[in-house]
Amino acid sequence: MEQMTASQQYGVIPQSEYIKKTGSHVVVVEKDFSILKAVYPGDFVIHMRSFQGGLELSEVQGCTSSAYVMLIPGPQIHSARYYRWVFKCDGYINELRSTSNLVRDGQAMRWANFIQVPIPFPPPEVQDSIAKYLDRETERIEELKDSIRAQIDALDSYKRSVILDAVTKGLDPNRDMVDSKIDWIDRLPRNWNVAPLRHFFHEHKAKNLFRQETNLLSLSYGRIIRKDIGTVDGLLPSNFNGYNIVGPGDIVLRLTDLQNDQKSLRTGLVNERGIVTSAYIALRKHRELDSTYFHYLFHTYDICRVFYNMGSGVRQGLTFSELSRLPLVAPPLDEQRRIGRFLNEEITKIDEVQRKKRKQLDLLDAYKKSLIYEVVTGRREVPVR
Numbered sequence: 001m002e003q004m005t006a007s008q009q010y011g012v013i014p015q016s017e018y019i020k021k022t023g024s025h026v027v028v029v030e031k032d033f034s035i036l037k038a039v040y041p042g043d044f045v046i047h048m049r050s051f052q053g054g055l056e057l058s059e060v061q062g063c064t065s066s067a068y069v070m071l072i073p074g075p076q077i078h079s080a081r082y083y084r085w086v087f088k089c090d091g092y093i094n095e096l097r098s099t100s101n102l103v104r105d106g107q108a109m110r111w112a113n114f115i116q117v118p119i120p121f122p123p124p125e126v127q128d129s130i131a132k133y134l135d136r137e138t139e140r141i142e143e144l145k146d147s148i149r150a151q152i153d154a155l156d157s158y159k160r161s162v163i164l165d166a167v168t169k170g171l172d173p174n175r176d177m178v179d180s181k182i183d184w185i186d187r188l189p190r191n192w193n194v195a196p197l198r199h200f201f202h203e204h205k206a207k208n209l210f211r212q213e214t215n216l217l218s219l220s221y222g223r224i225i226r227k228d229i230g231t232v233d234g235l236l237p238s239n240f241n242g243y244n245i246v247g248p249g250d251i252v253l254r255l256t257d258l259q260n261d262q263k264s265l266r267t268g269l270v271n272e273r274g275i276v277t278s279a280y281i282a283l284r285k286h287r288e289l290d291s292t293y294f295h296y297l298f299h300t301y302d303i304c305r306v307f308y309n310m311g312s313g314v315r316q317g318l319t320f321s322e323l324s325r326l327p328l329v330a331p332p333l334d335e336q337r338r339i340g341r342f343l344n345e346e347i348t349k350i351d352e353v354q355r356k357k358r359k360q361l362d363l364l365d366a367y368k369k370s371l372i373y374e375v376v377t378g379r380r381e382v383p384v385r
Contacts, residue, residue: 036065044083145361197323199287215274293343
């Protein structure tokens with residue numbers, strides 16, 4: 001009997017499938033099956049200690065952690081699939097939250113909360129019709145979403161290829177190319193230079209003593225963003241004296257935990273004066289060069305797993321001393337600038353298309369929620385079959 005995991009995104013599925021879908025490394029698989037709970041098709045599963053919204057219907061037999069609670073439909077429940085939609089309806093979830101002192105998702109919910117929320121009991125034939133209708137319509141919505149997500153992924157791949165070609169081949173496809181002598185780059189334009197990183201950059205350290213700067217910056221998936229320095233988030237320090245002051249043109253790299261985090265984008269270009277955590281490596285140029293070009297070059301090194309393959313040590317991170325020996329490819333300055341401008345324009349266009357497609361996903365999500373609410377509450381009639 002296979003151990004199951006319940007999640008909002010995937011429902012109740014085998015842990016092996018959940019790990020494959022999410023890449024999670026924190027799921028605990030019990031070896032002693034005697035402490036697990038049996039789950040059967042038609043049972044509802046919920047983790048009351050970390051409530052995320054709704055209950056998940058199991059469609060397969062298995063077992064699950066004792067941390068989960070099973071709600072087993074009684075004889076008066078004709079269609080478990082109908083109640084799957086009731087329990088995933090925003091109206092039901094909001095009513096359930098109103099019975100608790102929850103301030104955010106991920107907090108404890110008790111059985112006493114569930115019994116306070118009434119649920120509808122339409123005739124059996126109506127339950128069947130609603131279940132079939134919502135199964136069919138939501139499947140169509142999910143197929144549309146899958147298609148849009150595939151388009152977004154394809155644009156990501158295209159974006160990576162545009163950047164890779166530009167920073168390693170330039171913008172002229174007919175130029176004379178030579179062997180790069182770099183493992184992951186095949187050939188480079190003949191007039192391009194290859195030199196260690198220390199030839200172009202030094203590690204910039206300027207402590208924020210006496211809180212000179214209060215513009216808090218953070219690296220988030222390849223972008224430098226502002227953060228509220230006055231936030232109550234417990235992850236921030238009591239003071240920022242140890243943070244580094246950075247400025248426009250600096251390049252920030254987060255090169256810790258390389259083996260455990262293989263998805264985050266680790267490089268960002270600074271466009272304004274501010275402070276960043278000293279856990280980042282801040283690079284500042286000490287010769288005339290185009291920071292935008294090198295920002296995209298470092299991005300390419302990142303997505304081609306160059307940093308990942310260099311990682312070492314207990315935290316599997318890189319120091320500046322190690323990084324300083326990394327060979328960088330550098331076109332002549334005027335070409336650096338042309339490549340930087342070209343990539344800014346192209347990536348802006350691609351990002352805008354992706355933004356519109358993500359908006360489509362949001363609209364489909366909103367429509368799906370509205371559809372479920374209207375149908376399970378009887379505000380929209382469906383044909384009884």
